[in-house]
Amino acid sequence: MAKSEKAELAQTLIESVNEIASISDYRTPMKKHCGNLSRRLKLLLPMLEEIRDCKAPIPEELVMKALLSLKESIVHAKDLLTFVCQVSKIYLVLERDKVMLRFQKVTALLEQALTEIPYENLEISDELQEQVELVQIQLRRSIEKGGDTFDDDELYKDVLSLYGTVTDSEILRRVAKKLQLMTISDLTQESLALLEMVSSSDGDPGESFEKMSMVLKRIKDFVQTDNPNLNDAPMKQRSPLSKSQDIDQSIIAIPPEDFRCPISLELMNDPVIVSSGQTYERECIKKWLEGGHLTCPKTQETLTSDTVTPNYAIRSLIAQWCESNGVEAPKRVNNSQQSSKASASSSSSTPPTDEQSKIEELLHKLASQRTEEQRFAAGEIRLLAKQNNQNRVVIAASGAIPLLVNLLTVSDDPQTQEHAVTSLLNLSILQENKGRIVSTFGAVSGIVHVLQRGSSMEGRENAAATLFSLSVIDENKVTIGAAGAIPPLVTLLSEGSRRGKKDAATALFNLCIFQGNKGRAVRSGLVPVLMRLLTEPESRMVDEALAILAMLSSHPEGKMVVGAADDAVPVLVGLIRSGSPRNKENAAAVLEHLCSWSQEHLVEADKLGVLSLLIEMAENGTDRGKRKAAQLLNRFSRFKDQQKQPGCGVEDLISVI
Structure with missing residues (x-):
């Protein structure tokens, strides 16, 4: 089979998995099972990308056979998920045994297909192999316990x-x-x-x-x-019409979903925000919390606090909607009517009305055309967002994020720009806000703009830290990499202060977890910067540089550029000899990738005395270090066998392990 056929088939599988990942409207009774299957398939994407991009000589027949088997199982998975999205919900409940049997069959097909892949011939990184092994374990565990069950x-x-x-x-x-x-x-x-x-x-x-x-x-x-007036409103939804209004019930406006409490499904009178960032009717969430529940009813996320914060932004929007649609506006709840418990907890960590008024005033200044007001407001929001999660919830819900994003590129004032990007960094500490920031138009490109052209070094450093914080979410890694963040991060890693280099390194490490960003990083000149840092102990960046290099060397382009670097092998052997345990295993990982690409590196490493070091690591190193050392020793042994030359002690050394 030609290599192009292997690459073409791998690309077909990648596209199929991406299509499956884009499906979101799973029917309610089977939503969990569909989500589990989709998530497991998504974890296979990096492996498929490496198989597609691999240019090393491999047994094509074995690989093609395994990929065809995997393709068959993915086709069955896609058919099943499409079926579940389209079929009757009532059918899914009543025929649950038939549907779950299909899930079990797909699970078994996937597990068998993954078992057939010849990993030892594929030069894929240990991290990816471990990820695929995790998927296999999950699939195997599901099969052993009789498959997933319909649990309602x-x-x-x-x-x-x-x-x-x-x-x-x-x-x-x-x-x-x-x-x-x-x-x-x-x-x-x-x-x-x-x-x-x-x-x-x-x-x-x-x-x-x-x-x-x-x-x-x-x-x-x-x-x-x-609900005799049912239109598109949920059951028991009643628009609070004024009794004095004579309006045809058939044309009552339906409140937007965001204006309804997720618990009662009714228009909210007193909307409040919980620590997960979701908004509820105060009385409904109060009863939920008093019932001993410690999770957000909508997201099931564990709540970090039982305090609630008035959502003035939603309350104002609801009032505007009611006025526009002839509906009686919700009455503002008197704070004195709240229970003593709620009042006590609110006074401890919930911003009071004057604090909310302060935030609203700051937002007006952010939208001002006066530089002094913008600078002052951005600085104050920066401080408030740094203090606690409750402030982060309120600031984001009040609409501050788009205004801060606008300042990243519109403002010419270095301090305003720095305050704005640091405010976003502080807001992103709250998990809920990470998605809000990235989904705001121009946010990622604005942060990259500050990173690349910011007038202050602190602003550039904080932009790098913001990108790291946002890239914790896997989907954001793709968005940030595609927005051009990697080249300016490489520049900061090379030219920044010590703190700037640390921020850039952590952001690059996180972004390069996504396979597609590895090639971008290599093409941006990251490898020479990392190699230089490895030879500058005074920079105290060896740990970070080596960890990133270990990831890049698993990429086809990465191992070529690393291998072409001056003194790459001597530097790596030196780190195996005298580095920390973590550095030894990363150096061995990089060396193993280089030796898989070119046998010249094997010869060079052998001359530098790496074999005795690998024996020591195989006996006394970390678990990952032992594994890497064993892989390298086996590679040395195979090389000697191929050369059919008198051994130089390699086989004897390996026998000691």
Whole structure:
């Protein structure tokens, strides 16, 4: 098989996995199982990219056979996930055993396909192999325990009970909510899904389809009876119309989703923010917290605090919406009516009204055209965002992020620019804000602009630290790399202060975890900078430089550039000889990649006495160090066998291990 066929097949698999990853509208009853399968497939992307890009001589027949087997399993996975997205929700519950059997079959196919891949011939990095092994373990564990199970027995029993004469409103309400069949749109989509199943059965749907239709009709009748004015609003949603208004009920405006409490599904009167960044009606979240729950009802994220903060921004938007649509505006809740417990907790960590007023005033100054006001406001927000998570929640919810982003490129004042990027850095400490910042138009490019052209070194350093903070989320690694962040990070690593180099190194390390960014980093001239840092102990950057180099050398372009560097092998052997345990294992990892690319490096390392060092590491090193040393020793042994020359002690040394 030609190498181009291998690369083409690997690219096809990459595109298929990306298509699967883009699917998000999984049907409610099977959402967890679909998410697990999609997540496991996404973890295979870096390995497939390395197989596609690998130019080393490998047994093509074995690889092609393994990739074809993997392709078959991915096709089955994609078909299953597409099916689950389109089929009736009621069907997914009632036919749960059939659906779960399909998940088990796909799991088994994937596990078998991954077992057939000849990893020992593929020159892929240990990190990637360990990642694939983790996926295999997860798949194997699922198979051993009989596959994933449909874990909502109550929902299954409730839907079964609706076959008979049961008309219990609580059961109907429970089923409608769990299946998310609470609006006209939801019910229509479910009806169409059932009709599609009837059509695909050649007009003979059978008894089971008739029963499903009957269940859907009961749910639909209940929802419409429970909410006679149902349009696209959820059950029990009532717009608080003024009694004096004479408005046709059929044209009542439906509140936007963001204005409804995720718990009650009703228009919020007193919206408050919890530590996860989500907004709820005060009374609803209060009851949730008093019930002993320690998680966010919407995201299931563990709450770091039970305090709540008034969401003045949403309250103002709700008031504007009500005024525009002829709906009575929510009445502001008097703070004195809150429980003593809520008042006590709010006074300790929730910004009071005057603090909120201060933030609103600062936002007005941020939007000002006067440099002095912008500088002052950005500096104050920088300090507030540094203090605690509660401030970070309120500042972001108040709409500060777009204003700060605007200052990154619009302001010519170095101090204002520095304050703005540092404010974003402090806001990004809160996990919820990372996504908000990256999704704000121009945010990443603005941070890169400061990193590249910022007038103050502190601003450039903080821009690098911000990129590191944002890149903790895997999806952001792709966005940041594509925005051109890597070249200016390399420049900062080369020319910055000690702190700037540290910030740049941590950002580059995090970004290069994504395979696609490794090539960008190599082409940006990162390798020569890292090699120089390895020979400058006074810079105290050896640890960081070697860790990044270990990742880059696993990339085809990376190992070529590292191998071409002057004194690369002597420097690595020196680090294996006298470096810290962590540095020894990283140096061995880099050397192993170089030796896989060119046998000249084997000869050079042998002359420098690396064999005795590897024996010592194989016996007494870290777990990863032992593994790397063993791989190198085996490579030396194979090389000697190929040369068919009298050994120079290599086989004898290996036998000691």
